[in-house]
Amino acid sequence: MKNKIQELRKSRKVTQQELADALCVTRQTIISLENGKYNASLTLAHKAAQFFGITIEELFIFEGDENLIGE
């Protein structure tokens, strides 16, 4: 699952540490999220979306097999 965390964070001039502190996670988690190595839980996704003031769908991009529900 891709996300726009890095893009939004840079555009708002927020550091990884500041974002990590706001979301109550470690900086390593932010790095892994930005690199796409780790998929956030629903709670963390909700917190991140709330932090940037957008919806979860706008922040996280579902693609490939993840869009196959109902097919």
Added chain:
Amino acid sequence: MEEFRKKYEKRFRFTSIMCCILPAAFFAARHFSQNTSEFAQGLVHGMFVAMMVAAIAACTSMGVTLRNEEYLKKKYIEENDERNAEIAKKTMHTSSLISLYLTAIAVIVSGFFSEIVSITLCIDVLVGAIITVAVKTYYKKKM
């Protein structure tokens, strides 16, 4: 955060009690292991000293953390970070599986050399498997 502080204070109290109980338990164990082999005595000494050192170190670290708001927040994030929790969960799962399979192989290999060792290892595998099934059943009902 306040909830975490209370939880951490409880943990600190428990560790402090352990720091007081362990020396008494050590002397009691020393008294009762007087007539045992040197190996058993050494084992008792080593285990208790290691536990006491660990308890004192944990107690000191917790005391420092509780007095400093910055450290407490850092600890809260460290313990509640979902990636760390996921890593711990996966590590436990993978390592227990590997350990179970390796012990199963050891049961077969040791069967050629020692019957007692093979049976002991076999019991270990069975107990491990039973615990795994029991815990899985518990979580299936809980979730």
